[in-house]
Amino acid sequence: MKSRQLLALTASALALPGIAPAARADTPPTENTLSYRISRYAEDDLPGQYLVAGSAERYDINIHQFQLVTPVGEEYGLTLTSSYESMSGASPWFTVPAFGDEKTVVMSGATIHEQRRDFNVALRRYLDNGNYAFNIGASDENDYEAWSGGFDMARNFNNDLTTIAGGVSFSSDDLSPTDASLFNRVTDESKRTSSAFMSVSQVIDRNSLFQSSLNVTYHSGFLTDPYKLGDSRPGSRTQIAWSNAYRRYLAGPDAALHVDLRLYDDDFGINSVTLDLSWYQNLGDNWQVAPRLRYYSQSAADFFTPVNDVSGLLAFNSSDYRLAAYGAISGGIQVQTTIDDVTLSFVAERYLSDKGYSLYDGDTSPALVDFTRLSLGIGYRF
Amino acid sequence: MKINQIPSILAFLPVLCLVLIVQGASAAETGDTAPAVQLPQLQVDGSMALADFRGRIVYLDFWASWCPPCLVSMPIMNEMRNRLQAQGVPFEVVAVNVDSDPEDGIDFLLDKPVDFIVLSDPEGRSPADYKVVGMPTSFLVGADGVIAMRHQGFRRSDAQTIENEIMKLAGGMP
Amino acid sequence: MSGSRKLLLVLLLPCSVMLSGCQPVQAWERGVLAKPEMAIDANPLETQLNNHIYFSKEASNGGHSATGGGCGCN
Known part of the structure; x- marks a missing residue:
C-alpha cells in the first residue's frame, strides 16, 4: 500500500517556482555552472511503544539534484x-x-517503493536596475502530477542599496490515489495553489544587509490526505508567512552570520515560528565550514484530533502529525571546498521533533518525525 | 489577522522603505575635465598619474575582482588596446583596482594577466572623485584630458561602441 | 490590538532599523556584500532541498525570495 505521506515529500505544491531564486540579483551569469548533489534522507523508526500495527520503518529517500545555470x-x-x-x-x-x-499509531502495512521526478526552467532577464524572470515546472509520480509557473521581478533603488521584489506563482496538482476501490479512496481529485510575495532588501553597511518578505499562499480544491483514514480538511487554505533575513560579515574571524526568522499564520488555525542560524566560517582561501541551528514550532490545526474521530460528527478532522502542536530542533554542518573551478560540498543534518520543544499548547501526536539527512555535492564552473 | 488586510500591508512595505531613497550626487560627465588620478601600481612598485598619458586617448576603468562584468571587460579591453596600439592609434588603458584588499586584484591578474597599467586604490578616493555609482564604470578621456564618454556596466557588445568612440577621437587628432 | 495592527508594527521595526542604521555604501565598497556567503540564499540547491523536506514534514509554507544584496554591479 502506498501512502500519501510519501507524496507529501514532493515539491509538487512547494515548487511554486515564482519564489525560486536568482543566483545573484543584479548581473547575468557570465559563466556556466553545472551542479549535482546526492542526498540521503532517513527517518527514525517509530518507537515500539507507539506502534500498534504495520511497519515501524518510516521513510528512507534518496534524492538526486541537478542544476545548470547558463548565460x-x-x-x-x-x-x-x-x-x-x-x-x-x-x-x-x-x-x-x-x-x-x-495514543498509538497504526502504520501503513508494507514498505512501498515510489519515484518522483521534477524539472523547472527559469529564464531571467537582467536590466540596468533590476531583473525579471518567468519559470515553469512539473512534478510527476504515479499518483500525483503537478504543473506550476511563475513570474517575479526585482528593482534596485537608492544606488542599488535597496531592492524591492515581487512575484506570483501558480500550481495545478492532480491526485489519483492508488488502491482507491480497495480502501474506498477518492479516485481523481485536484487542487490549485496561487502564491504572491513581496520583499524589500536593504544594504545596511559595507558588511551587513537585511531582507524582509511577505508571502501569501491560497490553496483550493482537495486538500485532504487521501491515504489517511478518516481525514477530512477544508476545501481552501490561506497561508501568510513573514520572513526576515539578516546577513553580517565579520572581518576578524572571516565569517558570515546568517539569521533567518519566519512568522507564519494560516486559517487552519496554525501559527508557527522558525528561527534559523548559520555561521559560514572561511578557512584559508579554499575551505568553508558552516554549522547551522534551526528551531521550529507550530500550533495545532483547529480540526486536529490526536486520535481519529470515528463519530462522523465533525465536519473536518485529521490526526496527521503535521497538523499537531510540536516543536523541532535541528542542527547541521556544511563543509565546502573549492579547487580551481570545482566545488565539493558535504552536508549533515539531524532533526528532532517533540511536544516538549513546543512553544504552543494543544494536542500533539505520537507520530512526530525525527530524521537524519546527508548530502554530497559537486559543482563545476566553465 | 484578516486576510483581506494583507494587500494594504503589502503596499505599505515598499512605501516605507522608499523613504530611504536618496539619489547620488551628479557624476563626472562628458565634457568635464577628467579629475586628476595619481596612484600606486597594483603589481609593481611606483606610482602613475593620469596626466602621464596626456596626448593619448585613455580608457580609465574602475574595477574590482568581485564584480563579474568587470572581469568580462578585462581581456576584451586588453585585446583592443594591443590591436589599436599595433595600428598606431595613440590609445592606452588605465585600470584602477578598487578591491579593499589589493591581494584580491593581484590574484585575479595572476590568473588572467593584462598588458595595460593597473593602479590600486583600496581607499576608493579616485572613484569618489569620478562619482562612480555602479561597477564597473569607465571613462574615455581624450588626448586633451576631457571626458569624452562615460560608460557604466560592461557587456561584450559594448566593446564595439567603445572602439567606435576611440576611433572617432583618434580621427579628430592632429 | 488586532492581529493586523500588530503585524504592521512588526513590519515597521526593520524599516526603522534601516532608516537609523544605514550608512551610504559606495559602489566600490561592496566587495564584502558580493561574497557568496553573504547572499540571502548562499546555496540554492541546499535551500531547495531543505524547503522541500520542511514543507513536507511541517505545516508551514512560504519563504524568501532570494534577491537583493550582491555586488551592485551593472
Whole structure:
C-alpha cells in the first residue's frame, strides 16, 4: 500500500517556482555552472511503544539534484533544475487511543517503493536596475502530477542599496490515489495553489544587509490526505508567512552570520515560528565550514484530533502529525571546498521533533518525525 | 489577522522603505575635465598619474575582482588596446583596482594577466572623485584630458561602441 | 490590538532599523556584500532541498525570495 505521506515529500505544491531564486540579483551569469548533489534522507523508526500495527520503518529517500545555470545572450540567465527521488518505507495511517492518555499509531502495512521526478526552467532577464524572470515546472509520480509557473521581478533603488521584489506563482496538482476501490479512496481529485510575495532588501553597511518578505499562499480544491483514514480538511487554505533575513560579515574571524526568522499564520488555525542560524566560517582561501541551528514550532490545526474521530460528527478532522502542536530542533554542518573551478560540498543534518520543544499548547501526536539527512555535492564552473 | 488586510500591508512595505531613497550626487560627465588620478601600481612598485598619458586617448576603468562584468571587460579591453596600439592609434588603458584588499586584484591578474597599467586604490578616493555609482564604470578621456564618454556596466557588445568612440577621437587628432 | 495592527508594527521595526542604521555604501565598497556567503540564499540547491523536506514534514509554507544584496554591479 502506498501512502500519501510519501507524496507529501514532493515539491509538487512547494515548487511554486515564482519564489525560486536568482543566483545573484543584479548581473547575468557570465559563466556556466553545472551542479549535482546526492542526498540521503532517513527517518527514525517509530518507537515500539507507539506502534500498534504495520511497519515501524518510516521513510528512507534518496534524492538526486541537478542544476545548470547558463548565460543566454548578454542579458539573460537560464536555470535548469531537475531532481529525482526514490523512496521506500511506511507512514502513519491513523492513530488510536491506548491505555490512559497514551495514543498509538497504526502504520501503513508494507514498505512501498515510489519515484518522483521534477524539472523547472527559469529564464531571467537582467536590466540596468533590476531583473525579471518567468519559470515553469512539473512534478510527476504515479499518483500525483503537478504543473506550476511563475513570474517575479526585482528593482534596485537608492544606488542599488535597496531592492524591492515581487512575484506570483501558480500550481495545478492532480491526485489519483492508488488502491482507491480497495480502501474506498477518492479516485481523481485536484487542487490549485496561487502564491504572491513581496520583499524589500536593504544594504545596511559595507558588511551587513537585511531582507524582509511577505508571502501569501491560497490553496483550493482537495486538500485532504487521501491515504489517511478518516481525514477530512477544508476545501481552501490561506497561508501568510513573514520572513526576515539578516546577513553580517565579520572581518576578524572571516565569517558570515546568517539569521533567518519566519512568522507564519494560516486559517487552519496554525501559527508557527522558525528561527534559523548559520555561521559560514572561511578557512584559508579554499575551505568553508558552516554549522547551522534551526528551531521550529507550530500550533495545532483547529480540526486536529490526536486520535481519529470515528463519530462522523465533525465536519473536518485529521490526526496527521503535521497538523499537531510540536516543536523541532535541528542542527547541521556544511563543509565546502573549492579547487580551481570545482566545488565539493558535504552536508549533515539531524532533526528532532517533540511536544516538549513546543512553544504552543494543544494536542500533539505520537507520530512526530525525527530524521537524519546527508548530502554530497559537486559543482563545476566553465 | 484578516486576510483581506494583507494587500494594504503589502503596499505599505515598499512605501516605507522608499523613504530611504536618496539619489547620488551628479557624476563626472562628458565634457568635464577628467579629475586628476595619481596612484600606486597594483603589481609593481611606483606610482602613475593620469596626466602621464596626456596626448593619448585613455580608457580609465574602475574595477574590482568581485564584480563579474568587470572581469568580462578585462581581456576584451586588453585585446583592443594591443590591436589599436599595433595600428598606431595613440590609445592606452588605465585600470584602477578598487578591491579593499589589493591581494584580491593581484590574484585575479595572476590568473588572467593584462598588458595595460593597473593602479590600486583600496581607499576608493579616485572613484569618489569620478562619482562612480555602479561597477564597473569607465571613462574615455581624450588626448586633451576631457571626458569624452562615460560608460557604466560592461557587456561584450559594448566593446564595439567603445572602439567606435576611440576611433572617432583618434580621427579628430592632429 | 488586532492581529493586523500588530503585524504592521512588526513590519515597521526593520524599516526603522534601516532608516537609523544605514550608512551610504559606495559602489566600490561592496566587495564584502558580493561574497557568496553573504547572499540571502548562499546555496540554492541546499535551500531547495531543505524547503522541500520542511514543507513536507511541517505545516508551514512560504519563504524568501532570494534577491537583493550582491555586488551592485551593472
